[in-house]
Amino acid sequence: MSEAVIKHIADPHPVTGVTNSKLGIWCFIASEVMLFGGLFSTYILLRTGAGADWPIGSDLLNVPLATLNTMILITSSITMVMAWASLTINKFGAYKKYMTLTVLLGVAFLIVKSFEYGMKFEHHIYPSKNNFYAIYFVMTGLHVLHVIGGLVVNLYLLLPGSKLWHKAPEQFMGRIEAAGLYWHFVDLVWIFLFPTLYLL
Amino acid sequence: MAHSQADYQKHVRTYIGVFLALAVLTAVTVGVSYIDLSTGPAIILAVFIASIKASLVMAFFMHLLNEKQVITSLLLLTAFFFGVLMILPVLTSG
Numbered sequence: 485m486s487e488a489v490i491k492h493i494a495d496p497h498p499v500t501g502v503t504n505s506k507l508g509i510w511c512f513i514a515s516e517v518m519l520f521g522g523l524f525s526t527y528i529l530l531r532t533g534a535g536a537d538w539p540i541g542s543d544l545l546n547v548p549l550a551t552l553n554t555m556i557l558i559t560s561s562i563t564m565v566m567a568w569a570s571l572t573i574n575k576f577g578a579y580k581k582y583m584t585l586t587v588l589l590g591v592a593f594l595i596v597k598s599f600e601y602g603m604k605f606e607h608h609i610y611p612s613k614n615n616f617y618a619i620y621f622v623m624t625g626l627h628v629l630h631v632i633g634g635l636v637v638n639l640y641l642l643l644p645g646s647k648l649w650h651k652a653p654e655q656f657m658g659r660i661e662a663a664g665l666y667w668h669f670v671d672l673v674w675i676f677l678f679p680t681l682y683l684l
Numbered sequence: 685m686a687h688s689q690a691d692y693q694k695h696v697r698t699y700i701g702v703f704l705a706l707a708v709l710t711a712v713t714v715g716v717s718y719i720d721l722s723t724g725p726a727i728i729l730a731v732f733i734a735s736i737k738a739s740l741v742m743a744f745f746m747h748l749l750n751e752k753q754v755i756t757s758l759l760l761l762t763a764f765f766f767g768v769l770m771i772l773p774v775l776t777s778g
Contacts, residue, residue: 669746676731
């Protein structure tokens with residue numbers, strides 16, 4: 485059986501002008517926008533339906549912890565883009581350093597989130613309590629799943645997946661760019677979740 | 685996509701600038717939430733600041749400023765349908 489070759493993963497496709505992997509990750513991100521869009525739409529529907537009965541997020545949720553998590557994710561976005569930028573000047577050691585920081589910041593986000601969820605569960609607050617907590621847990625829970633997914637990919641690209649740099653550097657840079665685009669998208673979602681759920 | 689050292693330094697300065705802007709805007713987001721505004725203006729202000737932050741991330745960290753047309757066209761289509769999703773509940777609520 486001949487080995488299947490995926491074309492244009494390191495060089496741009498002549499029709500689109502971008503690599504197939506880049507087009508692929510953007511199509512995936514577009515589908516993710518619609519996934520979270522459906523949930524934001526649900527939030528608007530619930531909130532407009534409840535009128536004045538809808539609680540203010542800052543009265544119920546931990547704003548300092550969420551602000552800390554916002555800063556953690558923003559910082560992880562710059563370390564991620566620095567990991568990619570380091571490869572553009574062939575500094576593999578710097579890539580490893582920045583990618584390690586990105587992974588650690590992702591873990592820090594999950595630790596802070598676990599404290600936040602833990603405090604809610606201690607007070608027997610679950611998604612079934614009311615519509616506010618239902619949409620809060622669904623949206624932040626789905627976001628957490630995305631952070632975990634990104635962490636798994638980043639950890640792979642930091643450890644076993646990084647061997648590709650020595651064999652096919654252009655292809656490896658494409659993978660880091662794709663992983664970075666996904667990670668920045670996860671940051672983007674949080675940028676909107678934070679004021680929507682925690683402050684308004 | 686190899687860069688020269690000078691290009692790299694220029695990019696790093698941009699990334700640090702964007703990071704600082706995001707940090708300041710996060711502080712502004714939290715700060716304005718303490719201003720006593722009614723729900724409507726508070727939502728508009730918060731979403732406006734979040735949109736500026738999102739634009740910075742997309743333009744500079746995701747490199748959309750220099751992206752090929754196939755990607756920007758795909759995202760414009762996505763943005764249109766995302767907009768429809770946001771407007772639908774407002775239009776349909778009694």
